[in-house]
Amino acid sequence: MDYLYGGDRETRVGYGLFWCNTCKRGVHISRLYIPAVVSENKVIYFDDPRGSEKQAQLVPEFKRMTP
Numbered sequence: 001m002d003y004l005y006g007g008d009r010e011t012r013v014g015y016g017l018f019w020c021n022t023c024k025r026g027v028h029i030s031r032l033y034i035p036a037v038v039s040e041n042k043v044i045y046f047d048d049p050r051g052s053e054k055q056a057q058l059v060p061e062f063k064r065m066t067p
């Protein structure tokens with residue numbers, strides 16, 4: 001499984017994308033707390049002007065499953 005978080009830098013509320021690179025299935029969890037220990041290349045903050053561009057580079061197309 002791979003993952004990426006997106007959210008607010010201060011409140012750390014955001015969303016998480018979790019997917020499998022083999023079968024290209026995953027989930028989008030829309031409201032969660034981003035763990036404090038998450039590495040910098042696994043989180044995109046809402047104040048990042050290149051956020052959507054970065055997300056497109058990091059996240060492959062995957063089928064959203066119901067969590």
Ligand SMILES: [Zn+2]
Pocket residue numbers: 020021022023024025
């Ligand atoms: Zn899989």
